[in-house]
Amino acid sequence: MAALAGASVARAQEPDATQRSAQEQDARKKLDAVRGQIKALTEQQQATAGERGEAARALREKELALAAVAKDVRAFDEKLAAQQARLDQLNRRRSELEGVLKSQREALAALLRSAYALGHDEELKLLLQQDDVATIARVLAYHRYFQRAQVGQIDKLIGDLKQLADLQESIKAATAELAATRDAQAVEAAKLETERAGRAALVDTIDAKLKDQGTRIAALGKDEAALSQLLERLRDVFADIPKQISGEEPFAATRGRLAWPLQGRVVTAFGAADESGRRSSGLLLAAKTGSAVHAISHGRVAFADWLRGYGLMIIVDHGDGYLSLYGCNETLLKDVGDWVNAGETIATSGASGGQKAPGLYFELRVKGQPTDPRGWLR
Template structure:
């Protein structure tokens, strides 16, 4: 930056004094500086390509992150629902198993009771057979024991009927238990199959969630890379601020070739527009990286003339990271105007210009997606709203 200031001072002094030796030295120095600038521009071209890629990918990456976070939320909720369903199925399976065990116990008890009743009935039938029909006839013909025999026969019939009824009841109960047991087994098999299917589904959902978590982490890693790039861009912005502070009134101690008719402050609100076109982004508007615009972005055609807003001298005219082909005019009294994203610069450092003079051709250098002029007006290094100064 000191080299730039010395160069400008030497040019001005040579022009005013007309000293040949000094002019030749300045010319040699200019050739050396031009070679260095060409080398720097070659190195910066790769950085410009990287910046273009970061700017174009940043918005898409944000959308991918939002979608990945939404997908991960859906996966988490699906796993939660599937886990709840799995727990319910496990509870149902446990209940079915307990019911099946209870039915098995009841069936075993009923089978044992039926076996006992069958044995009692068989014993009774054997006893009756041993008595025989003749024994029953003798009991009937015995007058003195007729009443007792009648009661005995009636008792035998009652016991037989009761035993048969109990056997039928037990057999009916066993049949019902068998049907219920079979139905319970079928239901238990269905619950088991549902549990197996749910487990497979849960594993698939868990795998899907793991994949989405991996994708989200990858996107976050890429976002961190972009944040580093944006940090570098902010560093470039700070470098521009430092440049502006260095260039502020760099020509203050050099006699002006022409005196401005009026000071900048006196022409507030009456300065001409630097380019024809609509204002796409105003002072203070939000930028994609979270910062606020410190100037105007004016939509214009590629190659359209960019004009000086007031009398001044070119303090800077070359490519700069984040701004493309940039030209800065020093208007004195701490006022600087900046013209960025040009496709061509028509003036060189040290040139004097008047309001309305063409100084550049509008374009899209520095990573712009469309032709536009970025314009800033600063006083003492601080940006001011162009709306308060320009006549539209």
């Protein structure tokens, strides 16, 4: 009966597993479709008159190439950290094992000294000297125990010595792997510096061609109309974002308690005039190149690409019409459709979009309208 019941339960669970697999496949198809829509939107924006400009097109290509190398370098850094942690763990284990082996050697030495003191024929002498059968049995038991202790100590020592030898081989392999990763990372780091220098040279060339500030802004400045149009079209792309994401506090309830995307001096405040002389819709924060940029709250990535005037931009949808925008990044670490948690690293800061100094451009929008982030950040 129990077997039949178990089989019934298994059969009852089969449709659930099949249904779950179908749901996962459907979710992947929807996500692929969404990514296709986002790509199409981006390509449409790049096909506008402004995006066809030689300066913007060249800058986009250079900054995307730089972003790819920067992402590779970050991946190598993470790999190095993981390998170093593994090597440190192996070395700690070796130190512990060497301590155990030292104790075992000392214990075995004490047993051998005892055996030498007793002599080879001591067991026979003790037996011949005893008249009591119980005493004889006890003496034999003592000697068997002593012999087993010797054998046990020796076996344990041999086993731990083998373990130490295996550990030494693991450390050797981990050290070689770490050295290879360091070499590869050094190559990528040199490539990154070359890409950064190339990008700086390109910006200087563009500045030389666009001799006055007005011409430069026209070619590389923020295209707020294009951004607003993009946000409007993104509104329906992630319609599955609920008003309150399951298990998360409503975004509206987090006002005044959100962490900053990074720690940096406010270069341009919300509402202040930016380099174009227009009222800024967000904050420009000073930051070193490559600083980690964090999501301010849980949400889903709705956009991750290059926009004229904003550089490498990532937009996170927090549900109920709330969006956070992170621009001027050197590289993006998340893709469209990825879920992110509050505080999770989603990009690294830079100067993309034609900026001359590294930093982060940050916006917060409510139902498409920009709002001062400082009222939301703690």
